Structure formats: C-alpha cells, structure tokens
Amino acid sequence: xxxxxxxxxxxxxxxxxxxxxxxxxxxxxxxxxxxxxxxxxxxxxxxxxxxxxxxxxxxxxxxxxxxxxxxxxxxxxxxxxxxxxxxxxxxxxxxxxxxxxxxxxxxxxxxxxxxxxxxxxxxxxxxxxxxxxxxxxxxxxxxxxxxxxxxxxxxxxxxxxxxxxxxxxxxxxxxxxxxxxxxxxxxxxxxxxxxxxxxxxxxxxxxxxxxxxxxxxxxxxxxxxxxxxxxxxxxxxxxxxxxxxxxxxxxxxxxxxxxxxxxxxxxxxxxxxxxxxxxxxxxxxxxxxxxxxxxxxxxxxxxxxxxxxxxxxxxxxxxxxxxxxxxxxxxxxxxxxxxxxxxxxxxxxxxxxxxxxxxxxxxxxxxxxxxxxxxxxxxxxxxxx
Amino acid sequence: xxxxxxxxxxxxxxxxxxxxxxxxxxxxxxxxxxxxxxxxxxxxxxxxxxxxxxxxxxxxxxxxxxxxxxxxxxxxxxxxxxxxxxxxxxxxxxxxxxxxxxxxxxxxxxxxxxxxxxxxxxxxxxxxxxxxxxxxxxxxxxxxxxxxxxxxxxxxxxxxxxxxxxxxxxxxxxxxxxxxxxxxxxxxxxxxxxxxxxxxxxxxxxxxxxxxxxxxxxxxxxxxxxxxxxxxxxxxxxxxxxxxxxxxxxxxxxxxxxxxxxxxxxxxxxxxxxxxxxxxxxxxxxxxxxxxxxxxxxxxxxxxxxxxxxxxxxxxxxxxxxxxxxxxxxxxxxxxxxxxxxxxxxxxxxxxxxxxxxxxxxxxxxxxxxxxxxxxxxxxxxxxx
Numbered sequence: 130x131x132x133x134x135x136x137x138x139x140x141x142x143x144x145x146x147x148x149x150x151x152x153x154x155x156x157x158x159x160x161x162x163x164x165x166x167x168x169x170x171x172x173x174x175x176x177x178x179x180x181x182x183x184x185x186x187x188x189x190x191x192x193x194x195x196x197x198x199x200x201x202x203x204x205x206x207x208x209x210x211x212x213x214x215x216x217x218x219x220x221x222x223x224x225x226x227x228x229x230x231x232x233x234x235x236x237x238x239x240x241x242x243x244x245x246x247x248x249x250x251x252x253x254x255x256x257x258x259x260x261x262x263x264x265x266x267x268x269x270x271x272x273x274x275x276x277x278x279x280x281x282x283x284x285x286x287x288x289x290x291x292x293x294x295x296x297x298x299x300x301x302x303x304x305x306x307x308x309x310x311x312x313x314x315x316x317x318x319x320x321x322x323x324x325x326x327x328x329x330x331x332x333x334x335x336x337x338x339x340x341x342x343x344x345x346x347x348x349x350x351x352x353x354x355x356x357x358x359x360x361x362x363x364x365x366x367x368x369x370x371x372x373x374x375x376x377x378x379x380x381x382x383x384x385x386x387x388x389x390x391x392x393x394x395x396x397x398x399x400x401x402x403x404x405x406x407x408x409x410x411x412x413x414x415x416x417x418x419x420x421x422x423x424x425x426x427x428x429x430x431x432x433x434x435x436x437x438x439x440x441x442x443x444x445x446x447x448x449x450x451x452x453x454x455x456x457x458x459x460x461x462x463x464x465x466x467x468x469x470x471x472x473x474x475x476x477x478x479x480x481x482x483x484x485x486x487x488x489x490x491x492x493x494x495x496x497x498x499x500x501x502x503x504x505x506x507x508x509x510x511x512x513x514x
Numbered sequence: 515x516x517x518x519x520x521x522x523x524x525x526x527x528x529x530x531x532x533x534x535x536x537x538x539x540x541x542x543x544x545x546x547x548x549x550x551x552x553x554x555x556x557x558x559x560x561x562x563x564x565x566x567x568x569x570x571x572x573x574x575x576x577x578x579x580x581x582x583x584x585x586x587x588x589x590x591x592x593x594x595x596x597x598x599x600x601x602x603x604x605x606x607x608x609x610x611x612x613x614x615x616x617x618x619x620x621x622x623x624x625x626x627x628x629x630x631x632x633x634x635x636x637x638x639x640x641x642x643x644x645x646x647x648x649x650x651x652x653x654x655x656x657x658x659x660x661x662x663x664x665x666x667x668x669x670x671x672x673x674x675x676x677x678x679x680x681x682x683x684x685x686x687x688x689x690x691x692x693x694x695x696x697x698x699x700x701x702x703x704x705x706x707x708x709x710x711x712x713x714x715x716x717x718x719x720x721x722x723x724x725x726x727x728x729x730x731x732x733x734x735x736x737x738x739x740x741x742x743x744x745x746x747x748x749x750x751x752x753x754x755x756x757x758x759x760x761x762x763x764x765x766x767x768x769x770x771x772x773x774x775x776x777x778x779x780x781x782x783x784x785x786x787x788x789x790x791x792x793x794x795x796x797x798x799x800x801x802x803x804x805x806x807x808x809x810x811x812x813x814x815x816x817x818x819x820x821x822x823x824x825x826x827x828x829x830x831x832x833x834x835x836x837x838x839x840x841x842x843x844x845x846x847x848x849x850x851x852x853x854x855x856x857x858x859x860x861x862x863x864x865x866x867x868x869x870x871x872x873x874x875x876x877x878x879x880x881x882x883x884x885x886x887x888x889x890x891x892x893x894x895x896x897x898x899x
Binding site for chain 1: 516518519722726732749765769
C-alpha cells in the first residue's frame with residue numbers, strides 16, 4: 130500500500146502563494162512557528178500578508194523549540210477548539226511541522242493527544258495541515274510521521290498516520306539560504322539516516338527501491354558540500370530540499386521493511402541531552418552499522434560500492450562494507466558533525482539508562498534488520514564513545 | 515507543482531480486494547475491460563465476485579482494443595449518464611485505463627468529450643477511476659495522461675489532467691505472468707520511452723531526477739530479460755510493475771521539462787498502421803536520438819555511461835553518446851522488438867503524410883529538447899527505415 134496525497138508547491142517565492150492554498154481548506158488558520166528567525170528573515174511578514182490578502186482569519190502560536198514539546202501542542206489544541214480553527218499552517222522545519230501535526234490530531238480528538246503516542250488510541254482523523262518548509266531535514270513536510278517530546282519523563286515518541294500527511298507543502302529552496310552551517314549538516318545527516326533506515330532491510334528483491342535510495346543519497350552527498358561552500362546556491366539547495374522530501378515521503382520504503390532502530394536509539398540521546406537530532410544520528414548510525422553489518426555483509430558492500438564509490442572487492446566483501454562505513458563517517462565529520470559522544474562531551478554514565486528507556490525497560494526490542502535489546506543498544510552506545 | 519494522490523495496492527491476490535476500494539467511491543460501478551484474456555485467466559470472475567461481495571451494482575463494458583477508440587468511449591459515457599454510474603473501474607492495461615479515463619471525463623461533461631483532446635475545452639472534473647493493472651507499460655494507472663484514437667481521420671490525441679489520476683490502482687505482478695513475450699517487450703519499450711522523454715531535457719540542475727530516472731531505467735533493463743526467461747518470476751515482475759508506474763507518475767519530471775516528441779512521432783505510426791505503441795517507440799526513439807544527440811552530447815554521454823555502463827570517454831564524448839544509443843537499440847532488438855520500419859514491413863510512402871499530420875500540417879512543432887517541424891520528423895522517419 131502506498132499513497133502520498135501531499136501537494137508540493139516548489140520554487141522561488143512560492144511562500145507568497147500560501148494564502149491561496151490555505152483558503153482551499155479553511156478561512157480560520159493557526160499560523161504555527163518557532164522563534165525569531167522567520168521574523169528576522171521577513172518570512173513571517175510575507176506569510177502573514179499572503180494569508181491576509183486572502184481575507185483569512187489568522188491565529189498565531191509561535192515558540193516551537195527543537196524536539197517539540199507536548200505542552201505547546203496542548204496550547205495549540207486549545208486554540209483550535211476554542212477558536213474553531215480549520216487549518217494548522219506550520220512555517221518552519223520538522224519540529225514546527227511535527228508540532229502542527231500533533232495539534233491537528235488533538236484538535237479533533239476528545240481524549241489526551243498523548244494517547245496516540247503511547248498507542249492507547251488510533252488516529253482516525255485530523256485537521257488539515259499545510260506547511261512552508263524552511264529546513265530540509267526531517268521530511269515531515271510530506272510524511273506520515275510526527276515526533277513529540279513529553280517533558281515529564283523526557284519521553285520522545287512517534288506517531289505515524291495517513292491522516293497527518295500535509296495537504297500541501299510549500300518548498301522554496303531560497304528559505305534555506307540563512308541556515309547556520311551546523312544546522313545544514315544536521316539536516317543532511319537526518320536525510321541520509323532516513324534513507325539508510327529504509328536501505329538496511331531484510332526484505333529481498335528490492336532492486337528498484339535500492340536504486341532509488343542510492344540515487345537520493347548520492348544527490349545529498351554531492352550537493353551538501355556545495356551549499357556549505359555557497360549558502361546561496363539555489364540549484365544545489367533545490368536538489369537537497371527535494372531529496373529531503375523524497376527521502377521520507379514513503380515512496381522509498383515500498384515493498385521493504387525499514388529498520389528505524391537508529392532513530393529510536395538516537396531519540397534517547399536528544400531526549401536527555403541538548404543535542405540536535407541530526408547530530409545524534411551522526412553519532413549513532415555509524416556505530417549501529419559497525420554493530421550490525423555482519424548480518425548482511427553483501428548489502429553493506431553494495432551500499433559502499435554504489436553510494437560511496439568504494440571499489441567492490443569481490444574477494445573481501447567485508448572490507449568493502451567497512452570502507453563504506455568509514456567513508457560515511459568521514460563525510461559526516463567533513464561537513465562538521467560529531468560522530469562520537471566524546472565530540473560533544475557526553476560521557477558514558479547514562480548509556481545503560483538510555484538503553485533501558487529505549488526498550489521501555491526491556492519490554493520490547495527496537496529495529497528489524499537485527500532486533501536490538503537493551504544490551505545491544507548499550508554496546509552500540511559504547512561503539513560510539 | 516507535484517501531486518499524485520493515487521492509492522497503490524500492491525501484491526499477490528490484491529485484485530480480490532477491489533470491491534472494498536470501489537465501494538469507497540460508489541455502489542454503481544462500470545466494469546471496463548478489453549477482450550477475452552481476462553476471462554480466460556479467471557481475472558474477470560475474481561473481479562466480478564469481489565465487486566458483488568460488496569453488494570455493488572456492476573455494469574459491464576468490454577471490447578477495448580489497443581489504441582482505444584473514441585466510439586467505445588462514447589458508449590461508456592452514455593452508460594454512465596443513463597445508469598447514474600459513480601465509478602469507472604478499468605481492468606486491463608493502458609488502453610483500458612485510458613478508455614476509462616476518457617469515459618470518466620465525458621460522463622460529467624455536457625459537450626463532446628473529444629473537445630478535451632482538441633484543446634477546445636479544459637477538464638474541470640471527472641468521475642472517479644479505479645484500476646486493476648494487467649500490463650506494466652503505459653503507466654496510466656497512476657498518471658494524468660489519457661490517449662484516445664478518433665477513428666474518423668485516424669487521429670490519436672492525448673489529454674493530461676489532475677482530475678483523471680486514478681483514485682486507486684491495484685497492482686498484482688502475478689497478473690502479468692500470462693502476457694505474450696512480444697507484449698512484455700512492448701511494455702518495456704514504452705516504460706523506457708517514458709523515462710527518456712523526461713531525461714532528455716534542456717532543464718539544468720536536475721541531478722536528483724536524473725539519478726532517479728537512471729535508477730528506474732536500470733531496474734527495467736535488469737529485470738525484463740528475467741521475466742522473458744521465466745514468466746512466473748514474481749520478484750522480477752514486481753520490479754518491472756512498480757518501475758513502470760514510477761516511470762510515469764510525474765515524480766520523475768519534477769523540476770524538468772519533458773520532450774515528448776518521440777511519443778507524438780510514434781502516435782502517427784500506430785494511428786495508421788496496426789502496430790503496438792511500444793514497438794513504434796522502439797523504431798522511433800533510437801532514430802530520434804541519432805537526430806538530436808548533438809544538441810547536448812554531454813547529456814547523452816552521461817546517460818550512456820550511467821544507464822548503459824558505457825566507459826565514459828572523456829576525450830570523445832560523442833563516441834560515448836553513440837555507444838549508448840547503440841546499446842539501447844541492441845537491447846530493444848534482444849528483447850524481440852523491431853527497431854526499424856523494415857522490420858515490420860512498413861515502407862516510406864507515408865512518411866511525409868505522417869510528418870505533416872504530426873505537426874497538424876505545419877501549424878506547430880513537436881518536442882522541446884529540439885523543436886521538430888515536419889521536415890525534421892520526416893528525416894527521423896528516414897533514419898528509422
């Protein structure tokens with residue numbers, strides 16, 4: 130089963146059309162955003178004007194932080210219910226979009242929206258969500274996913290549902306020009322991770338999606354250095370932005386089971402420490418690979434050869450695989466990311482606690498390529514020291 | 515702008531779920547199909563049972579032929595209007611699906627449906643269309659396209675509209691097991707042509723879509739010989755079927771202008787002669803390439819190298835390009851297709867007439883990579899003698 134109904138509006142200046150698309154869903158809009166950056170850049174004003182030009186009633190809720198919090202989601206839900214809002218418009222990156230999706234689910238649900246994150250309830254409907262994307266990274270602009278952190282207990286949990294596919298997403302690569310280089314690199318790491326979570330699978334006969342994933346990875350690997358060198362390179366940003374969406378819009382996992390262990394293992398880190406998700410993934414993913422690659426050396430060797438241009442050593446596929454992992458880790462370091470806990474001054478004192486939390490205290494495992502228990506996760510954290 | 519809302523239901527036996535999906539749109543269904551093959555294979559019975567199990571009222575219209583005819587479309591429109599039908603269900607290949615789309619457009623239009631094909635009217639709505647695909651080829655199962663032939667004047671014309679995206683398409687690779695090898699090869703040629711029409715573009719900075727197209731082409735090139743050797747190779751068929759859909763669902767032309775000259779040039783052939791569209795494309799496309807490659811030798815050399823594994827000759831890109839075209843033509847011949855008019859005993863006597871018709875008697879040109887007038891088209895036909 131595959132469906133993705135999100136309408137993509139792509140190109141320079143497209144944020145100025147947001148009113149036209151918003152109007153298709155409601156004349157009462159919750160304008161949801163993060164902090165000051167969209168005000169400084171002028172995006173806030175342009176979006177507001179575009180909405181007002183279509184005579185829409187705009188309600189505002191700013192203040193979304195990275196690793197978006199449940200408390201702000203509750204605020205948004207209250208506004209939607211009280212003010213009879215019909216569309217949640219997220220202007221920002223993955224955190225803002227995820228926060229908007231959670232608000233959209235909660236606004237038409239009588240219980241506590243956290244129920245969806247604990248599995249106590251199934252999402253049956255949601256308000257329509259629209260987005261104006263500013264950061265190519267999370268892929269939330271055309272995905273079924275939503276990750277929220279509950280402050281109490283520092284719980285970071287995910288929901289997936291067709292009902293929260295954004296109805297439209299506006300992608301203007303120019304909006305990424307002002308991103309700090311470190312955030313660009315974190316975005317790249319997140320996008321590569323989305324692709325790798327899908328790539329490392331036990332599903333057999335997945336040639337077309339293998340090749341499409343490889344194509345998307347190569348596009349990121351070729352274009353991230355370009356935008357770091359010249360942040361106003363529209364064409365390179367366009368490649369990155371569209372690749373970031375395709376990486377996570379569910380096309381690339383058709384017919385294959387994803388792993389998602391590394392995401393779970395990372396969520397424990399950014400749930401506790403003040404570290405970006407992409408940076409956490411740069412630490413976790415190479416370590417995960419080193420822990421699991423022997424499970425399917427050929428798959429890692431194929432990835433090393435096709436994505437990282439490692440010469441395929443037919444007599445030593447393990448060497449081929451390991452060279453690929455090494456090139457991946459070097460790429461992450463070259464674009465300015467930490468790839469070890471020591472790079473961000475995180476010690477090993479909470480490794481066991483995080484590993485336990487990741488398995489809900491040994492009540493389940495994570496990942497599908499290899500199912501990982503808390504002991505395995507603990508070892509992966511140690512491989513990333 | 516990109517959107518593709520078609521729900522894909524993929525896998526073994528999925529045609530038995532068609533009733534469930536049809537019911538989401540209407541309880542009065544036009545079951546539209548071709549000839550005897552779906553009756554012989556048992557598919558007709560399975561679809562009918564699935565529809566009846568959901569208590570749907572089924573109206574039947576068979577008889578769609580390759581290069582589907584306007585007269586049958588009119589019949590279907592009449593049935594839809596008289597019987598208050600709410601869903602057109604196509605069970606078959608691209609011809610059946612295109613016929614269904616035309617019926618769906620005409621059923622909610624007061625004028626003559628041919629108006630949409632001549633450009634006299636714009637499609638503003640259509641009945642919902644569902645499909646059960648039996649032939650990986652045309653990509654119509656998830657496309658905006660529809661090609662119909664008007665018997666009078668042998669006019670083969672196309673419409674593109676968001677309103678005719680199928681609402682759902684059921685893809686069971688098993689249904690392709692019984693296809694004759696020649697039809698398999700014609701399908702492969704059509705799929706490769708869809709990819710090439712998108713690939714040869716003047717749009718710059720299209721790395722991600724270049725790479726995705728190359729990935730999809732390689733999947734076809736690797737798997738078509740497998741299904742020809744073993745028609746019951748489910749896994750290889752699954753690759754081909756999904757690649758055929760992705761080739762034409764509009765994802766791969768995001769940010770780039772397609773050419774579509776070869777399709778227009780071919781339509782004149784299959785409009786007049788009794789030849790499959792895919793076979794016509796196998797004759798036209800290599801000749802088109804020989805005519806246009808000098809316009810962008812590097813693009814052809816990239817395609818030759820990445821798709822056909824031609825060693826990139828940095829000192830002679832033209833040689834690289836020509837070797838790619840040669841390998842493409844050889845592949846088409848190897849899978850059993852004609853690549854010259856002489857292979858299907860078509861002489862040159864109607865070349866000028868077809869070239870003239872293709873440009874509506876010199877009132878316009880075709881193609882965008884290079885705009886082709888009737889003289890150019892005539893030369894291309896001659897290159898394919």
